[in-house]
Amino acid sequence: MEAGFALFVGVLMGCGVYLLLRARTFDVVLGLTLVSYAVNVFIFLMGRAGGRAPIIDGRAATAAYADPLPQALVLTAIVIGFGMTAVLLMIALRTRAEAGSDHVDALPDSTEDGAQR
Amino acid sequence: MTVSHWLVAPIVLPFITGACVLLLERPAPRLAAAVSVAATVALLAIAAALLWVAAQGGIEVCLVGNWKAPFGIALALDRLGALMLLVTALIATAVVGYARGDGRGDQQGAHFHALLQFQLMGLNGAFLTADLFNLFVFFEVLLIASYGLLLHGGGAPRLRASVHYVVFNLAASALFLIAVALLYGLTGTLNMADLARRVAIAPAHVGPLLQAAALLLLVVFAAKAALLPLYFWLPATYRAAMPPVAALFVVMTKVGVYCFARVSSVLFATEPLRDLTHPWLPLLALGTLLLATLGALAARRLPELVAYLVVASAGMLLLAVGLGSERAVAAGVYYLVHSSVAAAGMFLLADVLGRGDYGALQDASLPAAAAPATAFVVMAAALAGLPPLGGFIAKAMLLDASQPLALAPAVWTIVLVSGLGATVALARTGSRLIWKTGGVVVRSAATPRRTLADRGAVALLVGAVIAVAAVAGPLTDYALATAHQLARPQAYIDAVLGAEPVAPAWNPRAGAEGH
Numbered sequence: 001m002e003a004g005f006a007l008f009v010g011v012l013m014g015c016g017v018y019l020l021l022r023a024r025t026f027d028v029v030l031g032l033t034l035v036s037y038a039v040n041v042f043i044f045l046m047g048r049a050g051g052r053a054p055i056i057d058g059r060a061a062t063a064a065y066a067d068p069l070p071q072a073l074v075l076t077a078i079v080i081g082f083g084m085t086a087v088l089l090m091i092a093l094r095t096r097a098e099a100g101s102d103h104v105d106a107l108p109d110s111t112e113d114g115a116q117r
Numbered sequence: 118m119t120v121s122h123w124l125v126a127p128i129v130l131p132f133i134t135g136a137c138v139l140l141l142e143r144p145a146p147r148l149a150a151a152v153s154v155a156a157t158v159a160l161l162a163i164a165a166a167l168l169w170v171a172a173q174g175g176i177e178v179c180l181v182g183n184w185k186a187p188f189g190i191a192l193a194l195d196r197l198g199a200l201m202l203l204v205t206a207l208i209a210t211a212v213v214g215y216a217r218g219d220g221r222g223d224q225q226g227a228h229f230h231a232l233l234q235f236q237l238m239g240l241n242g243a244f245l246t247a248d249l250f251n252l253f254v255f256f257e258v259l260l261i262a263s264y265g266l267l268l269h270g271g272g273a274p275r276l277r278a279s280v281h282y283v284v285f286n287l288a289a290s291a292l293f294l295i296a297v298a299l300l301y302g303l304t305g306t307l308n309m310a311d312l313a314r315r316v317a318i319a320p321a322h323v324g325p326l327l328q329a330a331a332l333l334l335l336v337v338f339a340a341k342a343a344l345l346p347l348y349f350w351l352p353a354t355y356r357a358a359m360p361p362v363a364a365l366f367v368v369m370t371k372v373g374v375y376c377f378a379r380v381s382s383v384l385f386a387t388e389p390l391r392d393l394t395h396p397w398l399p400l401l402a403l404g405t406l407l408l409a410t411l412g413a414l415a416a417r418r419l420p421e422l423v424a425y426l427v428v429a430s431a432g433m434l435l436l437a438v439g440l441g442s443e444r445a446v447a448a449g450v451y452y453l454v455h456s457s458v459a460a461a462g463m464f465l466l467a468d469v470l471g472r473g474d475y476g477a478l479q480d481a482s483l484p485a486a487a488a489p490a491t492a493f494v495v496m497a498a499a500l501a502g503l504p505p506l507g508g509f510i511a512k513a514m515l516l517d518a519s520q521p522l523a524l525a526p527a528v529w530t531i532v533l534v535s536g537l538g539a540t541v542a543l544a545r546t547g548s549r550l551i552w553k554t555g556g557v558v559v560r561s562a563a564t565p566r567r568t569l570a571d572r573g574a575v576a577l578l579v580g581a582v583i584a585v586a587a588v589a590g591p592l593t594d595y596a597l598a599t600a601h602q603l604a605r606p607q608a609y610i611d612a613v614l615g616a617e618p619v620a621p622a623w624n625p626r627a628g629a630e631g632h
Contacts, residue, residue, distance in 0.1 A: 020288065025280060032287050039294045046302030070301065073250055077294055080257045084290070087264050088283050095276050104284075107277035109353070 005045055012038035025092035025102045029085065036081040043074045120170055121616075124179035124192045126163050127202055127241035130156055135234030142231065146224075150217055153230035157206070157213045160237065164199070164206040171199035172595060174602075176612035178247070183618045187311040191613050193247040196599040197450065201244040201375055204454055205368050207581060208461045209237055211574040215465050216361040218571025225270040225359070232269070236262035236365065243372050247613050249297050249307040249334075252376070256293065256341075260286050263369060266362045267354065278357035285350045289340040296333035303327055309383045310613035313606065317387035324389035331390050334380060342373025343431045345401040345408065352412060355424035360468035363420065364461035367427055371457055374434045378446070381438060382603040383610065398439030399524055403531045405432030410538035419467040419546050423460055426500050429535055430456035436528065437515055444518035446600035451593055452511035455585045459499040459508065462578030466492055469575060470550050488572075490551045492579050497543040499582045502536045507585040512536065514593070 012034050019031025051066030092102070099106035134156035141149035170177060177194040180186065216222040216229060223229035239259025246252050267279050301307055303323050304315040316327060340347040351370070355363045385393055409429035416422035433456070437449025469489050495506070502508030512532055519528040585592060602608065 020284070028284055032284065032291075035288070035291045039291045039298075042295060043298040043301075046298045067305075070298065073298070073301070076250075076254065080254070080290075083261060084257070084283075084287055087261060088287065091264070091268070091276065091279050091283060095280055098273055098276060104280055105277070107273040107280075109274060109277060 001050055002045075005041070005049055009038050009042050009045070012041070023104050025095060025104055028104065029088055029092055032088065033085060036077075036085070040074050040077055040081070043070050043077060046070045121177045121179040123163070123167065123170075124177060124194050124245055125181065127160060127167070127206075127245065128192075128238055130160055130163065131234040131237040131241065135231045135238065138231045138234060139228070142228065150223060150230055153234060154213050154217060156234065157209050157237070160241075161203075161206040161210050164202040167194060168199040168203045170194070171196045172598075174598070176602075176609055178612050178616040180616055180618055185618055186614045186616055187306050187308045190251050191247040191308065191310075191616065192245040193609065193613050194245060195609060196595065196602050197375065197378060198244045200450065200454065200595070200599065201371065202241055204371070204457050205237065205240050205244070208364060208368055208457060208578070209233070211461065211465065211577045212361045212365045214577070215364070215468075215571045215574035218569075218574060222270070222359055222361050226268070228265065229269055232262045232265040233365065235259075236266060238262075240368055240372060244375060247309050249300065249309060249312070251307075253290070253293050253297055256372075257290065259369065259372070260290070263366065266365070267358050269362055270359045275357045278354050282350055282354045285340070289337050292333055293337040296330050296337065299326065299330035299333070303330065308613065309379070310610040313383050313387060313610055314614070316384065316390060319389060321389075327389050328393060331380075331384065331393055335377070335394070338373045338376040338380070339401075339435075340373070341370065342377060342435060343370050343405070343428050344373075344435055345405040345432075348405060348409070348428050348431070351428055352416075352421055352424040355427065355464075356418070356421045360420070360464050363424070364464040367457055367461045367464070370427060370431050371434075371453060374431060374438065374449075374453065377435060377438050378449075378603060381441075383606045386606050394439055395441070396524070399436055399528070402432045402434075402436035402439050403527055405429070406436065406535045407531050410535040410542075413542040414538050416542065416546075419471060419550065420464065422542055422546055423463045423467060423500070426463075426539060427456075427460050429539065430460060432535075433512075433515070433532070436532075437518075440515075440519055440522065440524070440528075442518055442522075443597070443600040443604050445515060446603060447593065447596040448511050448514035448518055450596035450599045451507065451514065451585075451589075454592065455499065455507035455511055455582065458578055458581045458585065459496055459506075462492075462575060462582060463496045463500060465571070465575050465578065466496055469571070489575075492575060493547055493551065495579055496582065497540075497547055501539040501543055503540065505586055506582060507589065510586065510589050510593070 016031045016034030016038055019027045020035065022028065022031070047067035047070030052060055052064050054065045054068035054071075056062070056065065095107060096102045134153060138149045138153050141152065171194055179192040180189055181192060182189045213230070213233060216233075236259050239255045239257075239262060242255035243252055243259065246255060264279060264283050267282060268275055297307060300312065303326055304312055304319065306312055306315060319327060336347075343351045355366055358366060381394060384390055406429055409425045409432055412425035413422050413429065416425055430452070434449050434453055437445045437452065466489065470493060499506040499508050502512045516529055516532060519525045522528070
């Protein structure tokens, strides 16, 4: 099962990195979302794959339970990732509206907009 | 209420202020700004008091939630953390004053003060926390506030810089999470003190994985601190940001350096992780210094030049951390205070000089230009590391500390060449800005008058730069004591793990039984 999970995380991460390296904001947002899924599953797995639900009811040895802490960590990471993706989407949409293109370098650089000095 | 309870103040005060400002800014924008300024000044006072506490040599620990150390989240205050808090609060005070000043920088977009306060909350939290996941959370707090601040004022160049900056940092955050998860999976803890203890007793076969996790962590910190292959975002970002925002962002690169120092001190003291940063960190830092100097020489505008000097200062600081000897780290601590304040001041000053008022100096405008021109000379000398200011003292300390090392010739050459390069770049820019004669004075009607607030803000940072040199004796003593403390992490580990929860003054269960 570990191998399956590892493959799953690896494929997600690979697709995410591929999309992240493309120069379109839409692809980059999708890529970052896939990367954050991969990371979240990875954190989750760090609490032992395939353990019992961490409700200590005395019916199994302590070693059989999954570690509940990564589940709390992953919850925090999901919430933060959601917020960050929302911010990035907003910025990407603004860029698309201002530049008329979703290329990441579509807008002019600050050195090109006439000398301030 | 004991001293250790005050450790939450630098986090809670900006948090509550930010929330209040959000509520107040629509109905009463002036009141909201006044609250923000007052809270930042109060933060400065708290940071000064905490520095005094830390200067006694002990390590204060606050158990948030009153759980004993490895289980709950602990905040810890040592000399390095306290110094970072004070530098941050000082720069924040100048920034908030400058934004209230002439340009009404805080009115050029929504929520400036709220974002500034949340950024302060994230920064202070990162300097205080003793837990890696908590560090991640505070990183995200300061980053999400910085995304808003970078966009503040609007415009296409800022939007462009924001896209790059946000994507870069989100990718770095993903790496941070992988590193944290890996460390947790291997050791079962994220408390830095507990982590240090468990790394030391970890079985040999997990050693390489631990090293991989630690190196991933360092990649993230290097991205924040702008180390060689990962600094390309910085000049574009700082150049695009509004001047007060750029001044505040100077502290953000120092967060990366701080984390490098903290992690090297606490985690990398024991075997599988010992000497993990040798010898690549000093080499990369030297490369950063060299390339940043070239960037400074090629920069076409003062803010861009200062941005490259911020990268160069990050190179100097990581060089000090990478060399690792106590005296090198002490030089780094001293340089950290000096370079943060000088770079932040220069960003504000660049705005003052860049408004067109001082574009061409003629007899009539001489008195008006004298003060900013003098300030420019002082700050330029400070940034280039010329005597008698602090940059010179720090570089002398660092060169002296590197003397016995094999790397010494490279360190001496590159540090001195970068000082020369910065001097040339700053002198050229300064003469073009201030001594240009025969040109037309560009004074548009829209150029606002200088007010007391922004003069005071620039004066505060120029004064701080001079003060850093004036109190060089006590400050280097403090820096040496800081390096001494960092070289002996056992005290930090004992303080965090030994902190006892506070017994409740009132026991709710006892009360319930009475009925």
